[in-house]
Amino acid sequence: MKFAxxxxxxxxxxxxxxxxxxxxxxxxxxxxxxxxxxxxxxxxRLVWFGGFEPGRIDGMFVSSIPASNRPDIVDRHGEILATDIRTASLFAEPKRIIDADEATEAVLTVLPQLDPGALYRKLSSKSGFAWLSRGLTPMQQQAVFNLGIPGIGFRTETRRFYPGGSEAAHVLGLTNIDNRGISGMEKYLDDSGFNALQATGLNRKEGLKAFRLSIDRNVQHVVHEELVRALKEYRAIAAGGVILDVDTGEIIAMASVPDYNLNDAGDAPLKKENLNRMSAGTFEMGSTFKIFTTAMALDFGVVNINSQVATSPFHVAGHTFREFHNEGNWLSVPDIFKFSSNVGSAREADMVGTDRHREFLTRLGLLSKMKTELPEVAMPTQPHVWKKINSMTIAFGHGVSTTPLNTAVAAAALINGGYYVPPTFLPRTEEEAAAIRRQIVNPQTSLDMRAIFKLNGEEGTGRQADVPGYHVGGKTGTAEKVEHGKYNHNKRFNAFVGAFPIDKPRYIVMSIIDEPQVEKGKPNAQAGWNAAPMVGNMVRGAATFLNVKPTFGEVGQHLMREY
Structure with a gap:
């Protein structure tokens, strides 16, 4: 029964x-x-107007929304290389613009570099916000402010300022319009965790520790000034230089010209001529490769420093190797280096053998992409298959292209006792370097190479690099450039790899000069007349900053004491 x-x-x-x-x-x-x-x-809105827009007058206002902060970049001694500064950027609220034509004409009186058509389209659009110009100077900001255009305002932003201008352009790199690192050590800084810090909102300027580099600002200035001088004096298309601590692997200075002012770079970094040739360009290094051929022959024991090597012409795979400088049919190992003998170097490589030759250059890092903090690093090139003829030409610097920085680091390993020390743009102590270095050649090989470097600095092609009191040794290299698959006899890429003080080397100093012309009064444009003097000038200017004291022998020391 159911009940309702x-x-x-x-x-x-x-x-x-x-x-x-x-x-x-x-x-x-x-x-x-x-x-x-x-x-x-x-x-x-009150916070917006009260906290972020304190200066609103007749529709004009300044926004001070906290911008992205970056830590200062400083050199090894704490000198500022890059820092943040506050700038004003101009924006519009197009919906509030009363007369787009009038506003366009007014703004162009202060900022004539703006595109009139693009500016008008922004001001006449129906959008709520549009950037007009970023990074105004104080004078430009004041001039626009004085126009009193309703619907136009300023936002305080942060941008990078580089006190040295172009001096360390390729090392420091750049930030974009939003103050994010896009190249050089600025990009390394972001990629190493700073981007994550920015995402947390903890990147307040007052809490950021300065980011220290191994670069010495004074030495960097010396190197850069010498490159600018050389570029003009030798009427070259490019020049470069690096100073490297052979014990720690620290890059003390590195520059490449042409370059650009980091404070007004524009599209300059994209231009081919502004390439960082020291680490991002690869070149056949010419006779500087004889440094490695000589060390290889000594290290494998196929010769010793007193050995005599035949330098008479010989044939390989249809090619005849002849001596450029005829100094006799037999030369000692040091004389092969001093007279820059192509035939002698090819014979040394032949005695070592193709496989061991390739292994030795790989061991030195010459055939591998450099591992360091700088993002712009090129991959060296080499033959896919090494034949005997390849080994012969590579012995004197043709057939392999590598970066000048690879070359400098490899040379350091041959005069610092035989240790490969990875290069760094960050400070590194000798103890830290000792923990990561690798012994890649025998200590005796290193001692022999110091003696050979010294001989060439005193009697050979490196004489123009020597500086009284500082005893620079090293090797020149003059390489004909390849164009359309053939060597152009009228275009050269020159280099000099120097070490000083050569009795107990502490620094590698290297220069490159691309397509130098013959100087008036000089017999030719080979490296001995341009790349070598460049190194001498760098040593002369930088030695004091590097705390290297000159020595002049017993008589010189006595005179110095008397003075």
Whole structure:
């Protein structure tokens, strides 16, 4: 049996009261929420105008929304290489622009570099926000402000300032319009965790520790000034230089010209002529490769420093190797180096053998992409298959292309006792270097190479690099450039790899000069007349900053004491 349920009038009234109460509370809650939302919006706008727009006058206002901060970049002694500065950027609220034509004409009176068509389209659009120009100077900001155009305002932003201008352009790199690193050590800084710090919002300027490099600002200035001078004096298309601590692997200075002012770079970094030739360009290094051929022959024991090697012409794979400088049919190992004998170097490589030759250059890092902090590093090139003829030409610097920085680091390993020390643009102590270095040649090989470097600096092609009191030794290299698959006899890429003080080397100093012309009064444009003097000038200018004291022998020391 089913029973129909009945509600009494009292029960119905009670139920309706409960429901009405619930509806009332819901409406109250909804009203409260709407009120709170409106209140929050008002507060937000007050904060915006009160905290972020303190200078609003006749529709013009300045926004000081916290911008992205970066730590200062400093040299090894704490001198500033890069820092943040505040700048004003101009924007518009197009919906508030009264007359787009008039506003366009007014803004162009202060910023004539802006595209008139693009500016008008921005000002006449229906959007709520449009950037007009970033990074205004204080004078430009004041001039635009004085125009009093409603709907146009400023936002305070942060951009990078580089006190040295172009001096360390390729090392420091650049940031983009949003102050993010896009090249050089600026990019390394971001890729090493700074981007993550920015994402957390913890990158307040006052809390950021300076980012220290191995670069010495004074030495960097010396190197850069010498490259600028050489570029002009030798009428070359490019020049470069590096100073490297052979014990720690620290890059003390590195530059490549042409370059550009980091404070006004524009599209300069994209231009081919502004390539960082020291680490991002590969070249056949010419006779500087005889450094490695000589060391290889000594290290494998196929010769010793007193050995005599035949330098008469010989044939390989249809090619005849002849001596450029005829100094006799037999030369000692040091004389092969001093007279830059192609035939002697090819014979040394032949005695070592093709496979061991390739292994030795790989061991020195000459055939591998450099591992260091700088993002712009090129991969060396080599033959896919090494034949005997390849080994012969590579012995004197043709057939393999590598970077000048690879070359400098490999040379350091041959005069620092035989240790390969990875290069770095960050400070590194000798103890830290000792923990990561690798012995790659015998200590005796290194001692022999120091003696050979010294001989060439005193009697050979390196004489123009020697500086009284500082005893620079090293090797020149003059390589004909390849064009359309053939060597152009009229275009050269020259280099000099020097070490000093040569009796106990502490620094590798290397120069390159691309397509130098013959100087007036000089017999030719080979490296001895340009690349070598460049190194001499770098040593002369940088030695004091590197704390290297000159020595002049017993008589010289006596005279110095008397003085």
């Amino acid at each position: 349920s009945r509600s009494t009038p009292a029960a119905s009234r009670s139920k309706r009261a409960v429901e009405h109460g619930r509806d009332g509370r819901s409406r109250t809650a909804l009203t409260s929420a709407m009120f709170l939302l409106a209140f929050a919006t008002i507060i937000g």
